[in-house]
Amino acid sequence: xxxxxxxxxxxxxxxxxxxxxxxxxxxxxxxxxxxxxxxxxxxxxxxxxxxxxxxxxxxxxxxxxxxxxxxxxxxxxxxxxxxxxxxxxxxxxxxxxxxxxxxxxxxxxxxxxxxxxxxxxxxxxxxxxxxxxxxxxxxxxxxxxxxxxxxxxxxxxxxxxxxxxxxxxxxxxxxxxxxxxxxxxxxxxxxxxxxxxxxxxxxxxxxxxxxxxxxxxxxxxxxxxxxxxxxxxxxxxxxxxxxxxxxxxxxxxxxxxxxxxxxxxxxxxxxxxxxxxxxxxxxxxxxxxxxxxxxxxxxxxxxxxxxxxxxxxxxxxxxxxxxxxxxxxxxxxxxxxxxxxxxxxxxxxxxxxxxxxxxxxxxxxxxxxxxxxxxxxxxxxxxxxxxxxxxxxxxxxxxxxxxxxxxxxxxxxxxxxxxxxxxxxxxxxxxxxxxxxxxxxxxxxxxxxxxxxxx
Amino acid sequence: xxxxxxxxxxxxxxxxxxxxxxxxxxxxxxxxxxxxxxxxxxxxxxxxxxxxxxxxxxxxxxxxxxxxxxxxxxxxxxxxxxxxxxxxxxxxxxxxxxxxxxxxxxxxxxxxxxxxxxxxxxxxxxxxxxxxxxxxxxxxxxxxxxxxxxxxxxxxxxxxxxxxxxxxxxxxxxxxxxxxxxxxxxxxxxxxxxxxxxxxxxxxxxxxxxxxxxxxxxxxxxxxxxxxxxxxxxxxxxxxxxxxxxxxxxxxxxx
Amino acid sequence: xxxxxxxxxxxxxxxxxxxxxxxxxxxxxxxxxxxxxxxxxxxxxxxxxxxxxxxxxxxxxxxxxxxxxxxxxxxxxxxxxxxxxxxxxxxxxxxxxxxxxxxxxxxxxxxxxxxxxxxxxxxxxxxxxxxxxxxxxxxxxxxxxxxxxxxxxxxxxxxxxxxxxxxxxxxxxxxxxxxxxxxxxxxxxxxxxxxxxxxxxxxxxxxxxxxxxxxxxxxxxxxxxxxxxxxxxxxxxxxxxxxxxxxxxxxxxxxxxxxxxxxxxxxxxxxxxxxxx
Numbered sequence: 012x013x014x015x016x017x018x019x020x021x022x023x024x025x026x027x028x029x030x031x032x033x034x035x036x037x038x039x040x041x042x043x044x045x046x047x048x049x050x051x052x053x054x055x056x057x058x059x060x061x062x063x064x065x066x067x068x069x070x071x072x073x074x075x076x077x078x079x080x081x082x083x084x085x086x087x088x089x090x091x092x093x094x095x096x097x098x099x100x101x102x103x104x105x106x107x108x109x110x111x112x113x114x115x116x117x118x119x120x121x122x123x124x125x126x127x128x129x130x131x132x133x134x135x136x137x138x139x140x141x142x143x144x145x146x147x148x149x150x151x152x153x154x155x156x157x158x159x160x161x162x163x164x165x166x167x168x169x170x171x172x173x174x175x176x177x178x179x180x181x182x183x184x185x186x187x188x189x190x191x192x193x194x195x196x197x198x199x200x201x202x203x204x205x206x207x208x209x210x211x212x213x214x215x216x217x218x219x220x221x222x223x224x225x226x227x228x229x230x231x232x233x234x235x236x237x238x239x240x241x242x243x244x245x246x247x248x249x250x251x252x253x254x255x256x257x258x259x260x261x262x263x264x265x266x267x268x269x270x271x272x273x274x275x276x277x278x279x280x281x282x283x284x285x286x287x288x289x290x291x292x293x294x295x296x297x298x299x300x301x302x303x304x305x306x307x308x309x310x311x312x313x314x315x316x317x318x319x320x321x322x323x324x325x326x327x328x329x330x331x332x333x334x335x336x337x338x339x340x341x342x343x344x345x346x347x348x349x350x351x352x353x354x355x356x357x358x359x360x361x362x363x364x365x366x367x368x369x370x371x372x373x374x375x376x377x378x379x380x381x382x383x384x385x386x387x388x389x390x391x392x393x394x395x396x397x398x399x400x401x402x403x404x405x406x407x408x409x410x411x412x413x414x415x416x417x418x419x420x421x422x423x424x425x426x427x428x429x430x431x432x433x434x435x436x437x438x439x440x441x442x443x444x445x446x447x448x449x450x451x452x453x454x455x456x457x458x459x460x461x462x463x464x465x466x
Numbered sequence: 467x468x469x470x471x472x473x474x475x476x477x478x479x480x481x482x483x484x485x486x487x488x489x490x491x492x493x494x495x496x497x498x499x500x501x502x503x504x505x506x507x508x509x510x511x512x513x514x515x516x517x518x519x520x521x522x523x524x525x526x527x528x529x530x531x532x533x534x535x536x537x538x539x540x541x542x543x544x545x546x547x548x549x550x551x552x553x554x555x556x557x558x559x560x561x562x563x564x565x566x567x568x569x570x571x572x573x574x575x576x577x578x579x580x581x582x583x584x585x586x587x588x589x590x591x592x593x594x595x596x597x598x599x600x601x602x603x604x605x606x607x608x609x610x611x612x613x614x615x616x617x618x619x620x621x622x623x624x625x626x627x628x629x630x631x632x633x634x635x636x637x638x639x640x641x642x643x644x645x646x647x648x649x650x651x652x653x654x655x656x657x658x659x660x661x662x663x664x665x666x667x668x669x670x671x672x673x674x675x676x677x678x679x680x681x682x683x684x685x686x687x688x689x690x691x692x693x694x695x696x697x698x699x700x701x702x703x704x705x706x707x708x709x710x711x712x713x714x715x716x717x718x719x720x721x
Numbered sequence: 722x723x724x725x726x727x728x729x730x731x732x733x734x735x736x737x738x739x740x741x742x743x744x745x746x747x748x749x750x751x752x753x754x755x756x757x758x759x760x761x762x763x764x765x766x767x768x769x770x771x772x773x774x775x776x777x778x779x780x781x782x783x784x785x786x787x788x789x790x791x792x793x794x795x796x797x798x799x800x801x802x803x804x805x806x807x808x809x810x811x812x813x814x815x816x817x818x819x820x821x822x823x824x825x826x827x828x829x830x831x832x833x834x835x836x837x838x839x840x841x842x843x844x845x846x847x848x849x850x851x852x853x854x855x856x857x858x859x860x861x862x863x864x865x866x867x868x869x870x871x872x873x874x875x876x877x878x879x880x881x882x883x884x885x886x887x888x889x890x891x892x893x894x895x896x897x898x899x900x901x902x903x904x905x906x907x908x909x910x911x912x913x914x915x916x917x918x919x920x921x922x923x924x925x926x927x928x929x930x931x932x933x934x935x936x937x938x939x940x941x942x943x944x945x946x947x948x949x950x951x952x953x954x955x956x957x958x959x960x961x962x963x964x965x966x967x968x969x970x971x972x973x974x975x976x977x978x979x980x981x982x983x984x985x986x987x988x989x990x991x992x993x994x995x996x997x998x
Contacts, residue, residue, distance in 0.1 A: 037786040042718030049710050083608045083678060100685070104751040108760075111686050111753070118702035119710070126707065140791055169612065169621065170694065173929055177945060180927040180992040189995050190844035198841045200848070201928070202889055237788055243721050248788075255784045262775035263717050269768025270713045273761045278706055280757010283686030284698050289621045291612045295889035296862075296879055296922065298932040299616045300626035300634075300944040306699025315927065315962060316946045322964040322993065331993025332964050333927055366788060396696040398627045398947065407631035408947055409960055613862060613879065617932030617944060628933050629942045629949060629960075652875050657896075657936035662871030663861075663878045687754055717772055 038260040039240045039253040043130050048264060050123035052271035053116050054226070060113040061215065067103055068165065069095035070211035072204040081288050089167075089292035092207050096166040096287055112279030117159045119275065121307040124152055132351070132381050134368040136239045138361070142352040144232045147225050149349040154222045156307050161214040163285065163305055167207055172293030174304050175210075176201060177315070181337035186330050202295050239368050248366050301398050313394030314340055317416050344384070372441075375434035383427030390419045510575070514583025517576055521557050530587040535561040539584050543591020547584045549647040551577045553640070564632060565654060567639060592660075597646035599674040602667065607675025610668050614659060615676075622692035623679040628655060638680050642673045725777055732770035739763030848996070849989045851882075851891040851921075853970060858883040859895060859919070859980045867980045869915060872897040875936040879922060882982065890990060892922040892930065893970050895980070896952055898939060905969075906955045909987075912971040917980060919970040920956040923991040924948055926963035941967070965993065 021027035071091040077084050079094070080101045089097075099106040128148060131137055137145035160178075164171040179201045182193040198205035237251045246252055254260040278284075290299060304312050314336035323330040347354065355377060356362050371378045393400070394415045401408035450462045519528075525536030532538030539547070550556040554568035572580075585591075612621070620626045623637035632655045637645065646669055652658025664672065682689070690697035722730060739762035746755045792798065813819050859867040859880040867880060872895065880895045881888050900916035912918070920941070922930045929945035939952040940959070948961035956967035968986035975981050989997060 035784055037784045040719045042714045042720065045714040045718055049707075049714065081683070083604045083675060086605045087609065105747060105753075105756055107686055108753045108756045112757070115702065115706060118698060119706040122703055122707040123710070126711075169616075173945065176929060177927045183992055183994045186995050190848065194841040194844050195837060196840070200842075200844075200890070203841070236791075237786060241721060249790075250785050250787055252783055252785050255782065259775055259779055259782070262771055262779065266768045266770075266772030266775060267714065267717060269764050269771060271710060273765030273768055274706055274709050274713075276757050276764060277761035278701070278757075280754050280760065281687040282698075282701055282705075283684055283689050285695075286622075286684070286686060286689075286692070289682065289692065291608065291616075291621065294612065294887075296887065296892045296930055297613050297617065298930045298944055299612075299621045300618060300628075300933070301620070301694065301696070302929070302944050303695045305695050306702065309695075309699065312946075318962050320958065320962050320964045324998075327998040328995055329993045329997040330995070331997070332962055333992060336962075364791070398944070399693060399696050402625070402627040402633055408627050408629055412947060412961075617930075626944075628935060629940070629947065630935065630938065632935065652936050654937045655935040657877045657934045658873055658875045660871075660873040660876055662868075662873075663876055685753055687757070717776070 034255070034257040036234075036256045037237075037251050037253040038256055039238050039251060040260075040263075041241060043134075044238060045267060046123055046127035046130055048267055049271055050120055050127055051226070052268040053120035053123055053275065054222070055268070056116040056272055056275050057113060057120060058219075060109050060116065063109050064099065064113060065215055067095060067099045067106065068092070068211070070165070070208045072167065072202075072207045084288060084291070087292070090207065092165060092167040093287070093292045096168075100288065108276075108279050111282075111284050112275050114163065114284045115278040115282070116275045117162060118284075118306060119271075119278075121152075121155050121159060124155055125307070128152060129381070129385065133371045133378060134239070134241075135365065135374055135377065136368055137352045138355075138363075138365040139352075140236060140364055141232075141239075144229060144236075145352050146349060147229045147232070149345070151222065151225050151229065153345070154218055154225065158214060158218040158222065159305055160308055161210045161218065164210055165207065165214060166285070166287045167293045168285075168287040169290040169293050169297065169299050170287075170302060172202075172295070173298055173302050174308070175206070176295065177312075181315075181333050184331040184334035185338055186328075186334065189334075202293075237366075239366055241368050241370075246367075248364075251366070301396070303396055303399070306392065309392040309395035310388050311337060311341060311391075311395075313391035313397075313415075316397055316412060317391070317394050317419060319416070344388075348384075372434040372437040375431045375438060378434045379427040379431030382430035383423040386426040387419065387423040390415065390422060394419065509578030509580070509582035511579065511582045511586060513576070514579035514581070517580055518583050522580075525558070525561055530584060540588035541590030542584065543651065544581050544585050544594045545592040545647040546651045546653070547581045548577060548594055549644060549651060549653060551580060553644055555653070566633075567635060592647075592650040592658075594643075595646040595650050595669065596666065597642050597673050598670050599642050599677055600670075602670030602672070602674035604671070604674055604678065606668065607671035607673070607678075610664060610672045611675050614664070615672070618656070620692065622682055622689075623676060624692045630655075637676050640676075642677065645673050645676050729770045729773050729778070732766045732773065736763045736766035736770065739766060844996075848991075848994060851985055851990055852885040852888055853882045853891055853893075853982045853985045855982065855984050857982045859893075859972075859982065860886055862886065867895065869917070869974045869978045869980065872917065874899055874916065877934045877936070880919065890923070893919045893986075894922045894931065894934070894941070895919045896934065896939075898952060902939070902953050904954050906957075909955065909969065909971070911973070912969060912983075914972055914974045914980075917972055917974075918952060919972055919982075920950075920952070920967040921970070921986050921990040922967075924963065925958075925965040925967060925990075926961070926992060928992045931967065 017026065017030055021030075069091040073091050074088050075091045075094050077087050077089055077094050077097060079085070079098050081097055084097065096110070099110055101107070131145070131148065160174070164175050179193050179197055182196060183189045185192055194200065196209075197203050198209060238253070240246060240251055240253070254263070303309065315333060318332060318336035320332055321335070322332045358376075369377075394412075397411045397415065398408045400406075401411045404411075452460050452462060454460045518530075522536075522539075525533060526539050527533050527536070530539035532540075550565070551572050552570055554570040555565040557571065558565060570577075581594075611623075615623075618626060618628050618634035619637055620634075625634055625636035628634050634656070640648070648656060649659045649664060649669060649672065682692070690701065739759050743756065743759040743763060746752060746759060793801075812822070860883045861867060861878060861880060864883075864886050866883065867878070872878060874897050877894055877896045880893050882891050885891055896918050898913075898916045898918060900913065903913055903916065903918070905913060905918075920931075922932075924931050924943040924945065926943065926946055926948045929943050931941045931943045931948075931950065933942040933944055934940075934952075935942065941950040941952060941956060942948075943950075943961070943963075946962050948963035949959050950956040950963075950967050951959050955969055958964065958966060965988070968988040968990050970986050971983040972980055973983050
């Protein structure tokens with residue numbers, strides 16, 4: 012039956028010549044190459060569950076009185092958006108599990124993207140001819156984080172609303188254009204009634220359109236350039252070895268997709284996430300503790316918590332403190348990250364085409380820089396939960412903050428240096444034969460005699 | 467067993483354990499609270515004087531005037547004494563340590579006796595409040611909680627760090643009367659909320675909502691201590707993503 | 722069925738059971754834990770079966786593709802660049818027209834700004850003022866005026882200007898302290914009648930409401946980034962990323978015992994911005 016379908020398509024599109032090559036295309040099977048696929052399937056789960064959610068969500072900041080089935084909020088005034096999420100959680104069958112799968116999928120989606128990006132970085136897969144895909148990948152990371160942030164802010168609850176307030180203040184802190192940027196983006200002085208509708212338009216339309224376009228380009232380029240692979244006996248730079256797409260790789264990939272959905276479904280049903288009914292509706296005059304964003308925004312939050320109170324004032328103007336940890340430092344990091352293939356080309360002079368991947372040890376300087384950057388971002392993320400850590404360890408939060416201020420500057424340097432040295436040693440050891448053992452005996456006269464190893 | 471079988475088995479065990487834990491993670495079980503006072507006035511003042519001399523005078527002064535180790539108790543009010551004693555915050559072995567809930571060292575007659583004695587030293591201070599949770603309004607309680615209590619105690623009453631090494635404790639063990647007393651006296655470092663700020667009906671409503679927080683709905687499954695995105699992030703990486711890494715190592719090769 | 726197929730058959734059967742059970746659960750009204758677990762079983766068992774099928778039943782073969790060498794052969798590159806140049810010459814050859822074309826496109830860019838400008842109002846002076854005026858009554862969240870004596874020492878309440886209850890911009894904290902302990906900045910001697918002090922509740926760091934009050938130490942803590950303020954010294958910053966004190970609201974107690982403001986806050990409220998001097 013499938014054969015008849017393919018022939019039917021060939022009659023109209025000339026599909027057979029494409030199918031002939033495509034179905035036998037080689038897909039390298041290394042497990043680390045599947046990290047991107049995990050992200051892809053998590054995204055698919057987001058699309059499916061997200062479409063369901065859009066049928067129930069009301070993107071309006073207008074005040075309504077809640078009359079649903081969650082008793083502690085019955086009779087309370089809240090935005091229509093928040094009320095619709097309560098309705099989805101308590102009064103729509105399978106609404107809560109869909110919401111929870113969607114949110115868990117978002118957390119796992121960004122985690123998989125980050126892991127995938129780290130794999131690409133440490134194996135040098137971004138080198139020529141794959142710089143374009145690195146840039147597309149950078150945009151995908153940022154779009155995914157933006158989609159996540161706008162998404163979890165849609166319910167207009169006390170926790171996510173606080174995050175929106177902070178985002179507004181960071182926009183405000185931009186020199187010269189900050190107040191304009193904040194007023195135009197949010198639709199007026201915070202809190203503006205039109206903001207929720209804009210977040211929805213961004214979340215379900217603009218950001219998804221950009222993600223789908225970038226994702227399509229990302230996959231098309233990989234298809235065309237063919238995947239990279241690790242060195243192994245019998246492999247060359249000019250060939251790629253792997254499972255055929257049909258049926259082997261397609262089945263493995265479909266199985267992985269089902270496994271991703273299964274893990275997300277299990278989390279969505281068994282582990283509660285974002286219980287907005289406990290947070291209560293957003294009220295700009297109160298706040299909850301502890302107050303953290305979702306994990307992938309944690310590094311920005313940590314930067315805001317650790318930055319000392321330095322501000323620039325003069326000539327009738329201010330560059331407020333949040334600008335430095337909220338805009339300047341992240342902007343620098345993202346720029347270096349995005350341009351890394353070109354920076355590395357400039358620093359190493361290597362502009363050759365590479366289809367073989369490096370092991371991390373093969374590029375000690377790259378691995379050292381990567382380790383330092385990763386340590387920095389991870390520490391910032393941890394710093395975003397300094398009050399939770401303070402309570403957990405029984406240490407004053409002020410001490411945690413002060414210690415992290417120092418650690419976040421020193422530890423990346425140490426981690427980078429250690430990684431560099433270890434990689435360099437491992438790389439050098441590969442060329443050397445293992446030194447032989449020698450037996451040392453104490454001679455009768457008291458001295459030591461080295462004996463050659465017995466064969 | 468092959469490595470792959472072991473991996474599959476491990477994944478099954480973890481998922482199975484999660485199902486079991488989710489099904490059992492519901493109400494926090496509060497420890498049995500000490501009995502509520504029948505009436506403060508029923509305490510024996512002479513017994514109170516003896517107990518005070520034995521256990522309190524060394525830090526709080528012979529006439530309750532306070533020393534370097536303890537605040538003045540003159541005019542502190544019945545509610546403060548009852549709260550400190552019934553929650554085990556007093557006696558405090560080391561004055562440098564913060565006051566935290568402990569198993570109460572006192573019997574109810576002892577507490578009543580001390581209340582009568584300390585309030586006899588000087589007038590003033592909040593009396594033992596009346597509290598009637600059933601007469602409160604749950605929604606009103608949620609509003610008052612969100613506006614006044616959640617910033618320090620957390621939206622689910624799970625407690626949080628409030629700086630300088632102090633923690634706002636969780637609200638799962640206090641009796642309704644102890645909650646009301648804390649609201650009225652503001653035990654260090656908490657501020658106090660007098661009748662002018664939270665009136666009697668609001669207090670009833672607030673306590674009713676606090677009691678509800680002990681059996682939160684949690685229809686979504688494991689509550690992760692109501693810690694929010696921090697806990698959710700850990701689970702996403704250590705359970706969700708890690709589980710998927712196990713699976714892709716199973717599917718893929720290592721060359 | 723061959724022995725190697727049996728576990729896969731078992732997983733597929735399990736998946737079918739899971740899906741059917743899920744349908745039953747849903748028809749019976751649904752329950753989140755059961756829905757999630759059964760969905761995980763039906764998808765997971767199917768996925769495991771498909772993976773096992775791919776790894777155990779399919780012939781494990783490897784194929785080798787030859788990479789097409791990029792870049793294209795020189796003849797093709799030459800043809801492509803000459804095709805491009807042919808079009809370019811046509812456009813750039815007519816110089817005046819070409820320049821005007823560029824000018825028209827550049828001018829169109831300006832037009833794009835109109836819809837962007839419509840997205841919001843101009844920032845203006847609203848960043849510098851709140852709704853507090855001289856003589857405004859302080860009200861609580863329910864709209865009741867605050868009287869002297871309503872707050873005990875060590876107490877805190879969120880207040881608003883009368884007529885603007887719940888105002889996010891004008892929200893303030895009213896705290897009662899022992900007047901003998903106050904050490905306010907100079908010029909504010911009359912701002913705190915009977916130990917009542919009022920500060921903007923908007924944190925001057927990133928705008929979160931400063932919701933935590935450590936009464937005995939007279940310190941306000943913002944939970945978002947741990948900015949800490951000393952109430953007795955006019956909410957001066959003592960820890961954390963904030964650089965400015967919480968603006969203070971001058972108060973007086975009128976003849977009837979009500980608390981009223983005598984003017985707007987001592988400084989613009991909330992986080993900093995470029996135009997703040």
